[in-house]
Each structure stands twice: as C-alpha cells, then as structure tokens.
Amino acid sequence: MGAGPAGLYAADILLSQVPGARIDVIEALPSPFGLIRYGVAPDHPRIRSIVDSLHQILDRGAIRFLGNVTVGSDVTAAELKQRYDVILLATGALQDAAWDVEGGDLPGSFGAADFVAWYDSHPDYPQIWPLEAQSVAVIGNGNVALDVVRVLARRPEELALTDIPEHVRLAFEASAVRDIHVFGRRGPAQAKFSPLELRELGQVPGVQILLEDRDFELDDADHAAIGANGRLRQVVKTMEQWRSGRREGGERRIHLHFHWRPERVEGDGSVTGLTVRRTAPDGRGGVADTDELRTFAVGAVYRAVGYFGSPVEGFPFDADAGVVPNRAGRVLGPGRDVAPGLYATGWIKRGPVGLIGSTKSDALETVAGIVEDLPALAAAPDRAPESLEELLSARGVPVVTWDGWLAIDAAEVARGAAQGRQRAKLATRQEMTDVALGRSPVSL
Ligand SMILES: Cc1cc2nc3c(=O)[nH]c(=O)nc-3n(C[C@H](O)[C@H](O)[C@H](O)COP(=O)(O)OP(=O)(O)OC[C@H]3O[C@@H](n4cnc5c(N)ncnc54)[C@H](O)[C@@H]3O)c2cc1C
Incomplete structure (x- = not known):
C-alpha cells in the first residue's frame, strides 16, 4: 500500500521477479507518486523523468492502481489480509x-x-x-x-x-x-x-x-x-x-x-x-x-x-522511531517475531532520509525477502483480491482507477496549457475525484 516511489519500484521489481503475480497498489490519495508530487519542490522539474518512469510502471496495465482508498479506514488490515498473500507497507512519512x-x-x-x-x-x-x-x-x-x-x-x-x-x-x-x-x-x-x-x-x-x-x-x-x-x-x-x-x-x-x-x-x-x-x-x-x-x-x-511516519491501523508501528519495525523489510510483530506475509519498504521502513533513488535499492532488498518467503506463504485457495472493489463500492468509496488518474493528469495538463505552463495541479480531493469519475469536466 502506498503509490510513492517505494511502493511503485517494489511492485515493478516484484512483477519482474514473479511474472504473472497479481499486484494491486492501494493509495490513499487520488494520485500516484507520493512525496514526488506532494514533497518535491515545484521548481524542481528535473524530477519529471522519474515521474515518467514511475508512470510507465502503472501504465503497462499489469499492476492495478486503486487510488483514493485509505488503508485503515476505507478498508481494514484484516480485510486486506483475507484477500492478499503478501501485504507491503510503503506508506512513507508526511x-x-x-x-x-x-x-x-x-x-x-x-x-x-x-x-x-x-x-x-x-x-x-x-x-x-x-x-x-x-x-x-x-x-x-x-x-x-x-x-x-x-x-x-x-x-x-x-x-x-x-x-x-x-x-x-x-x-x-x-x-x-x-x-x-x-x-x-x-x-x-x-x-x-x-x-x-x-x-x-x-x-x-x-x-x-x-x-x-x-x-x-x-x-x-x-x-x-x-x-x-x-x-x-x-x-x-x-x-x-x-x-x-x-x-x-x-x-x-x-x-x-x-x-x-x-x-x-x-x-x-x-x-x-x-x-x-x-x-x-x-x-x-x-x-x-x-x-x-x-x-x-x-x-x-x-x-x-x-x-515522521504515521501508523496504519491494524499494522505494527514503532511510535518512537516513526517506522514499521522490520528486519531487512520483513515486518516484525509483537515480540519482534516476523509477521508472515507482511513487508515494508521506503521511508516507513528505514525512516525519512534519502532521495528517491534510495527507495529503489530499498525495494530490491524487501522484494528479495518476499520472493524468498513466497513458497512458504502458500496461497490460500479463497483469496479474491477482485472482491476489494465490490467492498469499497458497497461502502461508497469513490475509487480512482488508473484511467481515473489519467483523466486527472490530462485535466491538469489542459489547465496548465490554458495558462501557458506545463501543468496546473487540481487542488482539492473533490475536484480530483469529480474529474476521475467523469462527474464534471475541469474548468480551465
Ligand atoms: C520536502 C521534500 C523534498 C524532497 N525533494 C526531493 C528531491 O528533490 N529529490 C529526491 O530525489 N528526493 C526528494 N525527496 C525525498 C523523496 O520524496 C523520498 O525519498 C520518497 O518520496 C520516499 O518514498 P516513499 O514511497 O517511501 O514515501 P512517499 O513518497 O511518502 O509515498 C508514500 C505513499 O503512501 C501513501 N499512504 C500513506 N498512508 C496510506 C494509507 N493508510 N493507505 C494508503 N496509502 C497510504 C501516501 O499517500 C503516499 O502516496 C524529498 C522529500 C521531501 C519531504
């Protein structure tokens, strides 16, 4: 969970090492890219090439993006554990x-x-x-x-x-x-x-x-x-x-x-x-x-x-260090025992230091652990990740899919072009979800 650089790099590396794996990236915001969009300063456009490569990871269509879904409130830890063999926390620090x-x-x-x-x-x-x-x-x-x-x-x-x-x-x-x-x-x-x-x-x-x-x-x-x-x-x-x-x-x-x-x-x-x-x-x-x-x-x-990192309800958290307790990405539960199927990467794994590039090496380490553990995490036959969307829909959560994000992206570029710049960000969740769900065209 978390579509910042850490979560996206990890999803990409995992897919390359376990071809055919079904991966959902669940993100609290209607947009991907985490602190690249909401941390990196607006006068740092050189980051654009990193955004382009992260965009490609989701645009290939093999990894599902479920935006505007907050784990811990829109969906609980238990509901995710029922549906997925592996849960990777990549929730960063805000x-x-x-x-x-x-x-x-x-x-x-x-x-x-x-x-x-x-x-x-x-x-x-x-x-x-x-x-x-x-x-x-x-x-x-x-x-x-x-x-x-x-x-x-x-x-x-x-x-x-x-x-x-x-x-x-x-x-x-x-x-x-x-x-x-x-x-x-x-x-x-x-x-x-x-x-x-x-x-x-x-x-x-x-x-x-x-x-x-x-x-x-x-x-x-x-x-x-x-x-x-x-x-x-x-x-x-x-x-x-x-x-x-x-x-x-x-x-x-x-x-x-x-x-x-x-x-x-x-x-x-x-x-x-x-x-x-x-x-x-x-x-x-x-x-x-x-x-x-x-x-x-x-x-x-x-x-x-x-x-400083924030806890996600239902998952282990070290409140003194502001990170998810882990050993090389394997999450540690009570008694510091490894919690099977739970992993962490990025700033929530090692604390809020390091540039975007370091989230990639971090992801490599965590994914190596996942791949090593996979045979032991025997997939339960009744896993049904697709039922997550039904659950969210029944709760009235307006999920922003990849197509929804592409609509937001296009609207921001169009608004920017009308003002003579590359992009003008949509500023509210309402405006973003309205555009993503096709409820209203963006005003330029
Ligand atoms: C002010 C600032 C400027 C920076 N400038 C640069 C720079 O110029 N160059 C550079 O290389 N690096 C820069 N960095 C560092 C870079 O942003 C980080 O290295 C990187 O973003 C960390 O990635 P992450 O994926 O671990 O976390 P994040 O980028 O924080 O991503 C975490 C994602 O998880 C989501 N999430 C959180 N909780 C939940 C939940 N409960 N359910 C679902 N989703 C959730 C968040 O919404 C977010 O999208 C900067 C950082 C800051 C703070």
Missing part, C-alpha cells in the same frame, strides 16, 4: 517530527512538512498560508530547509511558471518575505545540504546570500571532516565562494547562520522573534552550548527538523 522548543507551538511557528504540503497543494491540507512576515527564520541544515528557503525567496513570477495551483500562486504574489534567516546548530562542516541543492540557492534571481565570518572559523576536526568527505568539500567551497564574492543588493536576503541552536520562540499570541544560543566546536566534530544568546526579530519560524 508529518513533521516533534520539536521540543519553548514557544514552538505559537501561531506563526510552522513545520516544514505542513508548508511543503500547502505549496505543493496536498488535497488534505488547508488552502491558506500566512506569508505576511517580512523576516522569517528557517531551522535546519538539510535539503528540506533549502527547499523552504528557496521557495520563500523566489520571485512570484518564477513560481507562477511551475505547477502550483491558483491559490498558492496568489499567496506568493502577496508574500511580504524579504529576509530569511537560516539556522544550523552545528558548523558549516557539519551541514547536511547536498551540493547541487545548495548551489541552486545561489542561482535564485534577485537574492543576496549573507554569511558571517565568525561562523567559518573551522577547527582541526572540521578540516578533517571536510578532507574526508567530497560532498562536504563541495558544500563548504560553495559557501566560501559566497563569502568572498558577496553580491550587493537584491530584493530578498538569505542569511546563513551556523553554530546557533534555537533556544526559544518569542511572542505573545504569535511569533515575534527567535532566541538562539551560540554553540562552539567541541573538538570531536560535535558542538557544545556557550552562554551567548541572541534574539532575531522574525514574524515566522519554519522548522525543517525532519519528517
């Missing part, structure tokens, strides 16, 4: 990890996952987002933080060329954001950015990137870390270039701050500032707190401190 900082729950303090879901127009998220703060803070030194910063810093006319729907375009057009302060708890030599994503920040038109000299006083452990890691070398080199060749002017400024740990979100009723505590290298590649505090006047705080 929510923000917990953030235990004083004031972190004030209005104006946001999780990156919520912001991303809004600008990518996830149909289950509210359609409004406050962008009236001129100065904002972004917490985190990973690629999601970079996405948030870049999207906040882009000119609205650039974002208007992407696939964002009208309500998101209008919100960015009215955005007051001018200064974006990015905070990393550790130093530049510990930043988790990917070199390509970091360089992209420097290519955003009309943006000035500012760094503080004192943040670049590296110690021996930092130099050793940089020397041993090609990715870090590129990341630090990019920032050093920005430091030495400062661009003047710019409508928007990105301030990259290192060695500051969020201490407290300030505000009475809503965010008015962020107090951070200076950290210093501890000589072992880590950092230690100092006594120095500094408060930045910001009207919003975005925390990009990681994603």
Whole structure:
C-alpha cells in the first residue's frame, strides 16, 4: 500500500521477479507518486523523468492502481489480509517530527512538512498560508530547509511558471518575505545540504546570500571532516565562494547562520522573534552550548527538523522511531517475531532520509525477502483480491482507477496549457475525484 516511489519500484521489481503475480497498489490519495508530487519542490522539474518512469510502471496495465482508498479506514488490515498473500507497507512519512522548543507551538511557528504540503497543494491540507512576515527564520541544515528557503525567496513570477495551483500562486504574489534567516546548530562542516541543492540557492534571481565570518572559523576536526568527505568539500567551497564574492543588493536576503541552536520562540499570541544560543566546536566534530544568546526579530519560524511516519491501523508501528519495525523489510510483530506475509519498504521502513533513488535499492532488498518467503506463504485457495472493489463500492468509496488518474493528469495538463505552463495541479480531493469519475469536466 502506498503509490510513492517505494511502493511503485517494489511492485515493478516484484512483477519482474514473479511474472504473472497479481499486484494491486492501494493509495490513499487520488494520485500516484507520493512525496514526488506532494514533497518535491515545484521548481524542481528535473524530477519529471522519474515521474515518467514511475508512470510507465502503472501504465503497462499489469499492476492495478486503486487510488483514493485509505488503508485503515476505507478498508481494514484484516480485510486486506483475507484477500492478499503478501501485504507491503510503503506508506512513507508526511508529518513533521516533534520539536521540543519553548514557544514552538505559537501561531506563526510552522513545520516544514505542513508548508511543503500547502505549496505543493496536498488535497488534505488547508488552502491558506500566512506569508505576511517580512523576516522569517528557517531551522535546519538539510535539503528540506533549502527547499523552504528557496521557495520563500523566489520571485512570484518564477513560481507562477511551475505547477502550483491558483491559490498558492496568489499567496506568493502577496508574500511580504524579504529576509530569511537560516539556522544550523552545528558548523558549516557539519551541514547536511547536498551540493547541487545548495548551489541552486545561489542561482535564485534577485537574492543576496549573507554569511558571517565568525561562523567559518573551522577547527582541526572540521578540516578533517571536510578532507574526508567530497560532498562536504563541495558544500563548504560553495559557501566560501559566497563569502568572498558577496553580491550587493537584491530584493530578498538569505542569511546563513551556523553554530546557533534555537533556544526559544518569542511572542505573545504569535511569533515575534527567535532566541538562539551560540554553540562552539567541541573538538570531536560535535558542538557544545556557550552562554551567548541572541534574539532575531522574525514574524515566522519554519522548522525543517525532519519528517515522521504515521501508523496504519491494524499494522505494527514503532511510535518512537516513526517506522514499521522490520528486519531487512520483513515486518516484525509483537515480540519482534516476523509477521508472515507482511513487508515494508521506503521511508516507513528505514525512516525519512534519502532521495528517491534510495527507495529503489530499498525495494530490491524487501522484494528479495518476499520472493524468498513466497513458497512458504502458500496461497490460500479463497483469496479474491477482485472482491476489494465490490467492498469499497458497497461502502461508497469513490475509487480512482488508473484511467481515473489519467483523466486527472490530462485535466491538469489542459489547465496548465490554458495558462501557458506545463501543468496546473487540481487542488482539492473533490475536484480530483469529480474529474476521475467523469462527474464534471475541469474548468480551465
Ligand atoms: C520536502 C521534500 C523534498 C524532497 N525533494 C526531493 C528531491 O528533490 N529529490 C529526491 O530525489 N528526493 C526528494 N525527496 C525525498 C523523496 O520524496 C523520498 O525519498 C520518497 O518520496 C520516499 O518514498 P516513499 O514511497 O517511501 O514515501 P512517499 O513518497 O511518502 O509515498 C508514500 C505513499 O503512501 C501513501 N499512504 C500513506 N498512508 C496510506 C494509507 N493508510 N493507505 C494508503 N496509502 C497510504 C501516501 O499517500 C503516499 O502516496 C524529498 C522529500 C521531501 C519531504
């Protein structure tokens, strides 16, 4: 279950290794592709080729897509277990990890996952987002933080060329954001950015990137870390270039701050500032707190401190780690015994880290386990997966089939063409299912 990259790669690999296998991909959303559609930033069109190859997996017709069906509510775990020999959980991660900082729950303090879901127009998220703060803070030194910063810093006319729907375009057009302060708890030599994503920040038109000299006083452990890691070398080199060749002017400024740990979100009723505590290298590649505090006047705080998986009713879940407990993809039940016929792959298997490509190697490992176990999972003679559709229909669940998705896809492309861009996303579940079920034509 789950039609993100992990689920689709696994289904494809399984079919190639077990020709003739009957595979259904059950997806909660009316659309396939998971976080590629609702996580990857709209100004990252290079992902398009991955979407094309995932599209092919379902378009060949050998794997059935059942969209708009949430496992755990529309259909129970027990009902699936009756119908399938093997159940593969590929449900990813959508929510923000917990953030235990004083004031972190004030209005104006946001999780990156919520912001991303809004600008990518996830149909289950509210359609409004406050962008009236001129100065904002972004917490985190990973690629999601970079996405948030870049999207906040882009000119609205650039974002208007992407696939964002009208309500998101209008919100960015009215955005007051001018200064974006990015905070990393550790130093530049510990930043988790990917070199390509970091360089992209420097290519955003009309943006000035500012760094503080004192943040670049590296110690021996930092130099050793940089020397041993090609990715870090590129990341630090990019920032050093920005430091030495400062661009003047710019409508928007990105301030990259290192060695500051969020201490407290300030505000009475809503965010008015962020107090951070200076950290210093501890000589072992880590950092230690100092006594120095500094408060930045910001009207919003975005925390990009990681994603977290959610449980699916009726299946095992490790609530501390936010993953399905497993051994190389074999799900572990109570007592950490292998639960026969249950598998996991992707972010719900190993946690919310890694790019799309890593979900493929992950799928290979999990499918190897499935193929090895198949002889022991003797197919019960009364398995009837086709009866799932009858069950869902009797419950009034408007299932979106592959043809239904193709109708949504065509409607989004047509709406985009009418506006001079490649695609304009449909924004609500109602609109998507109406188009998928042929209940109403899409308005352009
Ligand atoms: C903000 C952000 C930006 C990213 N940018 C990039 C990038 O530029 N390049 C890159 O390579 N990687 C990027 N990634 C990483 C990439 O998105 C992940 O590696 C990948 O999506 C993980 O795949 P997955 O299939 O495990 O999970 P997901 O993509 O999350 O897919 C899980 C699917 O399961 C479905 N599901 C969940 N619960 C249920 C249920 N109960 N019943 C049925 N279906 C269910 C969900 O709706 C979803 O479609 C980014 C990630 C984030 C968060």
